Every structure is written in structure tokens, then in C-alpha cells.
Amino acid sequence: MITLRVVVDQMVAPVPGGVGRYTEELTRALIATAPAGCEVEGIVSSSPPDQYEAIDAALPGLVSLTKTTLARRELAVAWSLGVTASTGTGMIHAPSLLAPLRRHDRQSDGTQIALTIHDVLAWTHPESLTPTTVGWTKAMVKRARKHADAVVVPSHAVAQQLAEIMDFGDRIRVIGGAVGSGLMLPTDSLVSGRVAALGLPEEYIAATGTLDPRKGITALITAMGLPGAPDLPLIVIGPDTWGELNIASVAEEAGLEPGRVRAMSGLSDEDLAIVIARASVFAYPSLEEGFALPIIEAFHLGTPVVHSDAPALVEAAGDAGVVVERADADGYSERLAAALSRVLGDTELNQRLRIFGSDRSRAFSWRDSAERVWQLHADL
Template sequence: MPELVVLTEQLLSPVPGGTGRYTRELAAALAASAPADWVVRGVTARHGDLTPAEIPGVLGPRALALPRRALTLAWEYGLPLWPGGDVVHAPTPLAPPARRGLVVTVHDTVPFTHPETLTPRGAAWHRKVIRRATATAAAVVVPTRAVAAELAQHAPGPAPVHVIGHGVTAAEPLPFAGLPDDYVLAIGTVEPRKGLDTLIAAMVEIQRPLVVVGPQGWGEVDLTALADRHGLPRERLRLLGRVSDGELATVMSRAAVLAAPSRAEGFGLPVLEAMAAGVPVVHSDAPALVEVAGGAGITARRDDPADLARALAEALDHPDGLITRGRERAAQFTWAGAAAAVWRLHLGHWANNH
């Protein structure tokens, strides 16, 4: 029985982030829509506990012989440690040296366009493996036309590039006590790229609480210190850290507006998730966010607190049209649709080689 291997290592990362959500949701959707004679299996590096990489409908996970750091180095330097399977989907650029049937998802071009928002090692590693993917993979998947255009500029190669967007998942809400009323919500790993420093400066002019969901990432972004520096009262800043999908559904549904002030993104899944939940969205003018929002949100200039405050005030004062347009926009993106497009790629390569 032919096997599609999905590299699910991102689910075991200390901070899985948006690429972790993508990995889990796409793998589950691929398994749910697998052709009758195919199976889908997850594969990871060696870990003591593989439980976080278990996905309903996906076999495994099966662990390779090397731990994460060693596997990353082995693949970076070209060791042909194949993860098995007849075709392989890498939901992030962590992928083996290409053989026929390898498809790699590249989420953004931040390592080329905004390397200062990553660690130097991280930026260099991503540039190297992204260039290898466009040079040697059977195909590359990107989430937006904006990323496709930037990839053609910074990492051109013979691998065909396919734009396949993400989907929206409606989690079952779970109780979450102690939320303030009428708050602005931001979602994402707390790191320089997310533009949360600009948001905090803007919130000084918006007389609402700010709730931030997401784990602490690299870069030592101290939101409490930023609030003190800009004069945002601490009682108007709530840092929730990492929450479950069900808790996030509750936090999202109660928000007055979602703010996505990122300096760079490849897609921006929280924008669609907020729209699907009937929450107005304000986003930066990062090209991918503008593309995903499709005119259903309000755009603010990056790194401009005054313009961000203007956009937030507009969304808070006139939410109804944004809610309607947002729901219509979000309905265009499904994980089932993404999985169907990815299956077409893999089955096409399989047919051409057998």
C-alpha cells in the first residue's frame, strides 16, 4: 500500500508556532482525504516522548534514528537519510536531500527579506534549505502569491512553485475565566517579527485592554517593559502565553478586534481564524496579510503606531461591515481544500514515476 510520509517534527519543537498548527491540520486533512489505497504516516526525529506528534488518522509517528539537532545537521549537509514512504511532504523547510516525490512547504521569505527578525543561525539555515528546496524538490508549496513572488526573487530554482493556502479550523470552545471586557487581541509567538512593540505603542491611544496570546520566542521581547516605556498601564495588558485550541476559540470569540501588526508574514492564519469567528481584523501592510485579508480587514502601515491606532479605532467604531466581509472571506479557505491540492501534487508525481 503506497505511503505518504509527512514530517511532523515541528509538533515537537519547544515553540511549534503557526507552522506547527499548519503541520497538524494539513496532516489530519491529508489522512482524512487519502485515496483508498494510500496511507499517511508521520515521521519525526528521535524524542523521548512522541505524544505531541500524534495526529488522528495519521499512522505513527515513527521516529528516525537521530535526535532533532543531529537530524537537522545531517539533512543540512546533505546526508541521504530518507524518512521512508513512497512520497514525502515536508510541512517546513526541514527536509531530507531531495529524491523523487519530495514536496516542501516554504511558509515565508523572512530569512531573505527580514533576516534581522531571526537569529543569525536561523536565518542562514533557512536560506540554505529553502534554496535547496527550490533547486531540487519535486515541487514547492507556498501559502500566498506574495511568497511565490518573493521566492522567485530570492531563491529561484527549477522546482515548480504552487500556491496553496491554509484552512480555518473551528475548535470547540473551552472555558476561560478572567478575561477583560471589550479587548484588543493579538496572537502569535512573542518575537521581533510580530510587531507587538508597535501595537503596544498604539494601544496607548486606544482605551481598551490588550490581550496577547502566544509563547515567548527569541529576541527577548519584553511586553511588560514596553508597556511601561510607552505609558500603557499594566492593568490594560494581559499576557496569556500559550493556550489550548479550545481556550483560544473562547478568547478569540470574546475579542472586540484582532490586531495583526506583523512586519512580515507568509500567510497569517490568525487573521482568517478571527474573521471566521466574526471578529473584526486590523492588519499591517505586509503583502501576505493584505492578500489573505482580501479587503475584509483594515490595513495599517507597518512600524507606525499612529496609523495602527487609527485603524484600530475605525474597526472598533464600525465593526459590522468588517464582520460580514470577514466571514465571507474566511469561508474561502478550508483544510480539506488545501489537502486536495497537496494530494494532486503527490499523486501526479507518483503517477509520473510509476
């Protein structure tokens, strides 16, 4: 039996985030698509028993769970220093940079290590991360250049950016993600109750992000206060604060009345689906991303999308969204406002975007991603 060992530790991180969801969805799909004679095992840091149980419950079919002797923080430090003996040999796939990178010989013991680099923000936008995260990321990428057999990136945009930072030769593989398996609308009988509970207005613009300047949400809020901008509420799917900034103060500075912009965080998958699906338009003004999952989610739910011309977003959206140039930051809000007004005011364009987006979303599936990961390890 051939075993693929997946580092699933991000699933039980204090804040699993997008990488935690990616890890869970990809591992579940790897189990479902395992070729004949193959199985999937998990690797996790030393954690409380209930977290092991949560992994087992989320990943039925996982043959076993290797528990390291170190807790997550200590494990991250140890692996960044090359202390990896406890992880053993064999095929290892890490859905993030947290990987047991070490000198090994694929020919002698069959050990192969592939990891995932989701973005290059540590170089392009270090202010979006903590100094500790920036330092650890750069250290792990250096180790990956020495010891990784393959490096998975979510988009050709990241592949190109990474090539300018560090030479991985022909070891780069582009394998994107997909919409989460739980992002589905509940039955019609339940929707109205959830809409009331969430306090959703009849019409609104939805966006995903934080007030981190890289996310472009501040520019979007500013756009809502400009002359000729859509006279609709804005719902920001994300936290209300970032550092010392908060949604209310940014909206006030934009000249918007109280309550015109509100943040919603901690949504269940079904509630998230409702908020996106019922939006008149979905805005994703981010200035830099490694992958465009929120756009694909909106496409999947049939909502027209306005997004920036960040390379990863354009790559994922194809021609299914309305693109807004990021250049000339002073004019970005004006261009966002114009694009939103155009989509909301042109019924034919609005309908066309819904159709194109729904079609585009089918290009992304976890099954396809998992099959490509299996093929990657077979090629190695």
C-alpha cells in the same frame, strides 16, 4: 497501495510552534482525504516512546511511523548535508524545510520530494531568527533548488518573494493553511467560568504576536497611548518578553497605566477562541508574514480585524479587514490608532466587518489544502 510519507517531526519538536500545528492539521487532513488505494505514513526523528505515542494519538489512521536513527538536531544537520539514506524511497511530503533532499530519479524508483517554505524571513528579517536558523534555512533552500520536485508556499506573496531570491521555475505551488480543528468556543454554560478564570474585561482589543519589532506589537502599544486612541485594555496573545524587552516596560514608555496591556500565553484552543471571539476588535500589525492565520482565526470567530498592508495579510484578508499602511514607520502607530478608533466607533462598519470576515474564513479549509497536496503529488 500508494503511500505518501509525511515528515511529522515538528509535532514533537521542543517548541512545535505554528509549523507543528500546521504539520498536525495537514497530515490529519491528508489521512482523511486519501484517494482510494492510497495511505499516509509518518517520518520522525529518533524520539522517546511517549512522543511516538503522541503522534499516533493525534493522527489516527496513520499506517505506520518510520523512525530515523538520528535525533532531531542531528537529523537536521545530516539532511542539510544530504545524508538521507535512512528515509528510503517513495512519495515524501515535508510540511517544512526539514526534508530528506537528495538526488533521485522519479522515473526509476518513484521517489518524489515536496517540501514547504513558510516564509523568507531568513532574507528579509534575519534579526527575527537565530543565526543558526538563518544559516540552516538558507542551506536547505539551496538544496531544495537542486533536489525538490515541488515547493509548497502558503501564499502568492511568499511565492513572489521567493522568486526574487531563488529560481524554482514552475515547481512552486501555493497551498495555504486553515483554522485549527480545535479552535472552537466551548458551550455557553462553560464560557462565563472561563471568562472569569482568564480575567477578561468587558471590552478590550486583542492582538497576536511578540515584541519582535517585525511583529508590530510595540507600534500597537504605542498607538494605545496616543491622544484619541481607544480607551480600552489591550490583550496580547503571546509571550510577555522578547529578548530584554517586556510588555510592562513598553506600555510604560507609551504612557499607559499599569495593567492596561497584558500578555496571555499558553492558552488552550478553547481559551484562545474565547479571547479572540470576545474582543471588540482584533489587531494584527505585523510588518511581514508568510501567511495570515491569526487574521483567519479572528474572521472565523466573528471578530472585526485591523491589519497591516503586509502582502500576505492583504492576500488572505481580501476586503474583510481594515488595512493600515506600514510605510513611514514614525506614523504607523498613529494610523493604527485611527483605524482602531474607526472600527470601534462605527457600528455599521463593525457589523459589516464581522459578516465579511465570517464569509472570508470559509475560503480556507484543511480538507481543501490536503486535496491540493494529493493532486500535487499525482501531477508529479
